[in-house]
Amino acid sequence: MAKGLASLLLTGLLNIPIAPASAATLGNLWISEVMANPAALPDAQGEWFELYNPTGDVFNLRGLSIGDDGSDRHRIDSDLLILPGHFLTLARSPAPGFTPDYVYDGFTLANTADEIVLRDELTELLRLDYAAGFSVAGVSRELSTLPMRAAAYALTPAAFAYGAGDLGTPGSAGSFTPPVVSAVPLPAAGWLFASALLALGSTRVMPRWRRAGQPA
Numbered sequence: 465m466a467k468g469l470a471s472l473l474l475t476g477l478l479n480i481p482i483a484p485a486s487a488a489t490l491g492n493l494w495i496s497e498v499m500a501n502p503a504a505l506p507d508a509q510g511e512w513f514e515l516y517n518p519t520g521d522v523f524n525l526r527g528l529s530i531g532d533d534g535s536d537r538h539r540i541d542s543d544l545l546i547l548p549g550h551f552l553t554l555a556r557s558p559a560p561g562f563t564p565d566y567v568y569d570g571f572t573l574a575n576t577a578d579e580i581v582l583r584d585e586l587t588e589l590l591r592l593d594y595a596a597g598f599s600v601a602g603v604s605r606e607l608s609t610l611p612m613r614a615a616a617y618a619l620t621p622a623a624f625a626y627g628a629g630d631l632g633t634p635g636s637a638g639s640f641t642p643p644v645v646s647a648v649p650l651p652a653a654g655w656l657f658a659s660a661l662l663a664l665g666s667t668r669v670m671p672r673w674r675r676a677g678q679p680a
Contacts, residue, residue: 503602561627
């Protein structure tokens with residue numbers, strides 16, 4: 465009876481589709497640091513922001529656009545790779561106090577309120593909205609906790625200067641370790657299946673030849 469019940473349970477569970485873990489997408493990237501208001505350099509030279517890839521995949525940003533909710537827009541028309549566990553710096557000029565990975569035009573970071581939005585041709589993939597008080601002259605904001613919203617960005621400490629003296633950590637974690645992404649949990653059906661296997665073990669349903677004392 466126990467053997468029949470266990471077989472029925474297993475048959476039912478095996479017929480429950482278990483959804484695979486979601487594949488990483490460009491939307492899994494983080495806007496990890498923002499320098500909207502440099503002090504050592506003019507805004508047109510010193511503005512930049514940084515992306516971080518917390519996944520195990522390599523992404524090519526070619527074809528994405530950088531913009532805001534207004535008319536600012538820049539399209540990335542060349543290959544631009546971001547490797548697993550790496551930072552990528554995108555700047556308004558080729559000399560913001562360091563050598564950026566990519567230089568854009570047609571997009572500026574306001575010192576009061578603005579947005580950083582990355583889109584493909586169909587979908588908004590990444591967004592950071594910030595308001596007055598987010599931007600402090602000469603100091604970047606670094607993502608310190610998740611989820612990715614303005615309140616989760618902390619001012620870079622005075623120990624982390626770069627270039628002509630602005631504070632920031634372009635291209636590195638600096639004062640804040642990137643937030644840890646928790647592992648994707650096993651879907652509910654998977655837990656049921658695992659529980660069923662444990663239950664089967666606890667019933668000690670043995671094959672007939674084993675119960676008869678024959679060698680394994």
